[in-house]
Structure formats: C-alpha cells, structure tokens
Amino acid sequence: MKATATRPKITVTGDGRGVVGHAGTRLLADLADATGLTSAFSQALAGLRQRQGGHDPGRIAVDLALMLADGGQAIADLAVLRNQQALFGPVASDPTAWRLLSQLDATMVAELRAARAHAREIAWAQHAETRGDLPQTVAAGQQVNGLVLDIDATIVICHSEKESATRTWKKTFGFHPLLCFLDNTGEALAGLLREGRAGSNTATDHITVLDQALAQIPDAVRHGTPILLRSDSAGSSHGFLAHIRSLRERHLDIRFSIGAAITEPVREAIRAATGWVPAIDTDGDLRDHAEVCEITGSFDATGWPEGTRFLVRWERPHPGAQLSLFDTIEGWRHQVVATDTPAGNGSIQHLEARHRAHARVEDRIRCGKTTGFGRFPSRVFAINQAWLQLALTGIDLLAWTQTLLLDGDLATTEPKKLRYRLLHVAARITRTARRTRLAIAANWPWTDALTSAFSRLAALPRPTG
Structure with a gap:
C-alpha cells in the first residue's frame, strides 16, 4: 500500500504585511455600491440620530448585510470586516451596530424594503443591459x-x-x-x-x-x-x-x-x-x-x-x-x-x-x-425583525453577484461553496503610484473567476441621478 505523502514542514510567524482575508467579500461591498443599495439605505435611514463625523447608518446596515452574506452569524462577526480597514474601510463597532438595530422600528424597516426594491430595479436593469433577460x-x-x-x-x-x-x-x-x-x-x-x-x-x-x-x-x-x-x-x-x-x-x-x-x-x-x-x-x-x-x-x-x-x-x-x-x-x-x-x-x-x-x-x-435568519441575535422582537431584513439583503447580494458577475457552476452554486472558493480567499494589498492593488494568489484555482467578476463589476452601467 502506498504511503500517504507528508505535508510540507512550515514555520509560523506573525509578521506578514499587507495580507488580508475575505478578499472576495469586497466584491459584494462594491456591488452594493454599484446597484445603489448603499445610497438607498443611507437615504432610508437618514433620519436616524448620529454623532458628528459618526458612521452613516445606511453604511452600517450594508456592512451588517455583507457580514451575513459572508457567513457571519452574530454582530461580533463584524470584526472580520472592521479589522481589515485597508480592504473594507471604516466599519462600525459592535455597540454602534446594536444601537442602529435598536432604532429600526416598523417604519424604518419599511423604508429598508423600499430601498431594496430600488436597488433590485437597478440590478435587473444592469442584467438586462449586460446579460439579457x-x-x-x-x-x-x-x-x-x-x-x-x-x-x-x-x-x-x-x-x-x-x-x-x-x-x-x-x-x-x-x-x-x-x-x-x-x-x-x-x-x-x-x-x-x-x-x-x-x-x-x-x-x-x-x-x-x-x-x-x-x-x-x-x-x-x-x-x-x-x-x-x-x-x-x-x-x-x-x-x-x-x-x-x-x-x-x-x-x-x-x-x-x-x-x-x-x-x-x-x-x-x-x-x-x-x-x-x-x-x-x-x-x-x-x-x-x-x-x-x-x-x-x-x-x-x-x-x-x-x-x-x-x-x-x-x-x-x-x-x-x-x-x-x-x-x-x-x-x-x-x-x-x-x-x-x-x-x-x-x-x-x-x-x-x-x-x-x-x-x-x-x-x-x-x-x-446560513445567511442570517438561522439565528436571531436579540431578545427584542423588533431588532430580530430588522435582522431578518438585513439577512434577506445579504441573500440578494449573493444572488446579484451570481447573476451579474459569475459564470458556470459558480453562478448557481450554494453560498457555502461560494464562500470557500471566492469570498474567503486571501490576498495581498499593495500601494503604488497612489493606487491600491489587491493581488490574489496566481495558483488559486478560482483566481480567474474572481478577477473576471471584479472586471465585470467595473463595467456595469451605474445609476444616474
């Protein structure tokens, strides 16, 4: 019987620079902007109180939806986005996210539904222009x-x-x-x-x-x-x-x-x-x-x-x-x-x-x-109602990513496989000539699919007005 090959020996250090994880999730973040979802959420929640220079409530809601689409299960999982500011920008703290959810009453949730409908109309128009029916x-x-x-x-x-x-x-x-x-x-x-x-x-x-x-x-x-x-x-x-x-x-x-x-x-x-x-x-x-x-x-x-x-x-x-x-x-x-x-x-x-x-x-x-509504975070029913709407938003972002940006089996696969192959991939961030470059490993089997998705995203027609 042939012996199983041993794994290569490694030495682990903690001094890596410019390395980020969950690089593919940035695709979802940029798609939220391209479909007008981020701006629509910002307008829907514009009436909420916020400190001078504080986080935009709409952006917090989008980040929560991103976290759920990425496979997060609790508000504490925002740390994965927050601790990679070079990739995701400033992300609200857990207490700030909790405060936002506690302010989302039935009227605000209805506004979020309307914002989702607005973004969906843009996403479907983008699909019609780039991919047909x-x-x-x-x-x-x-x-x-x-x-x-x-x-x-x-x-x-x-x-x-x-x-x-x-x-x-x-x-x-x-x-x-x-x-x-x-x-x-x-x-x-x-x-x-x-x-x-x-x-x-x-x-x-x-x-x-x-x-x-x-x-x-x-x-x-x-x-x-x-x-x-x-x-x-x-x-x-x-x-x-x-x-x-x-x-x-x-x-x-x-x-x-x-x-x-x-x-x-x-x-x-x-x-x-x-x-x-x-x-x-x-x-x-x-x-x-x-x-x-x-x-x-x-x-x-x-x-x-x-x-x-x-x-x-x-x-x-x-x-x-x-x-x-x-x-x-x-x-x-x-x-x-x-x-x-x-x-x-x-x-x-x-x-x-x-x-x-x-x-x-x-x-x-x-x-x-596995995308948010399998576990509700709060004892308060109104907060859990808002959580459900953000989970539906995360599901939509995954669906739009597949229909607008991906081909083959990745366009129809379940979220778990999408996360393992694309969303959770590691990459290196470098900055040259005032430009930020995200470099994905050349030998990763799905690198071409991910880079092609970013290229298609950049080519999507943007909403005007």
Missing part, C-alpha cells in the same frame, strides 16, 4: 414562462427566551417566519418574522408576504410579465387564493399552483379517477411507478376560485415517506395540486412537475439559515 426557471426539462415566486414557512429554533419566541407546531421553541423567494434567481423577495405558534395556513400572513414580494418587482416587469405563485398546502386558504385572484383585476398576470388537502370527497374522487398517465421526473423523463390524473369536477370545490383545476399524483412511497392512513390503505402516496393555469397551457404531467419544483424553496431556506 433574467434566467427562466426550469421544471421537468421545460422552461416556465415569466417569474416564479415560492412561498414557504420554516422554524427557527431559539435556545433562550426571546420576545415572541413560542412553542411551535413541531413541539420545538422559537420563531416561525414566512418567506418568499424568486425561483428564477434565488433572490429573497420578502420575509415575515412570526411567533413560533403562528398558523401554517394563515391567510393574512400569506397575503402580507405576497404583497411585499410583488412590491420588490419593478413596475415595468410586474405589469406585463406572467407570474406563477407556488406554495404547499399552507397557501390553500380560500382567503389567500381570493386575494391572488383579485390581483388579476389589478392587471397582474398572476396564477397559482398550490398544494391541496386530501379530504374525504377528494379521496372518493381519486378512487373513481380514470385516465391516469405516467408522471415525469425532474429531467422530463417518464417516472416509474408514478402516475398523474386530473380530477377537476369530480368533487364539490365550493370556495375555490372559479377555474381552479385539481391534479392528483400517486406513486410508490419511497423509504421514509410520511404517509396518511389513506396512503397506507391504498398502498400509494398521494399528492393533490390546485392550479388556475387554464387548459391548453401545458400537459397535466408538466403542470404537476412544475409544482413539485416548488421543493427548491427548501434549499433556499436552508441556505438562508
């Missing part, structure tokens, strides 16, 4: 026309007493935020921090999150672009669906694809259903031991919006699948989808597979928990 989401090997919004809730466990942290439906303790992501790009459009006992299918909360998400989409895109709203059965409340239908009366081309509960009338309709066709998998290929059928009109759908169609899928349950008593008796796992996509706009196989792609939101949430 936004990416189209794909389901079962086919593109889904327009924008796809995914709403889902998650549980964030708290290990100490915090305001509005309560027992959850999973018998844990913490918060139960409701979130909306744009599947096309991975942007975090909206989030609502809720107490742990908040209901899963609360129509008011879903309406609030959807309206906030739609407000993040530029007017020119929102009006005239097809929008698909996907949710699990928590979004099937009749009040929420009626609200979606009312948006169409305001000239929004929005449709829904929602998980539906399997009630006794639905079970009878499934038992009597005919015309089953093979289901398709994520690549568009036929899936073994899975079939799809439409049961619209086979049961009383009173309360559902007019034109709602119902699709049912049954398949052999995989190991570990959660089965109802009905599933156990029948020997199949059943799922029902309600959608108001009219007939003629795709086969029932594609519509059902399109809905199953909603599962990607679980990956968005999992990554979001």
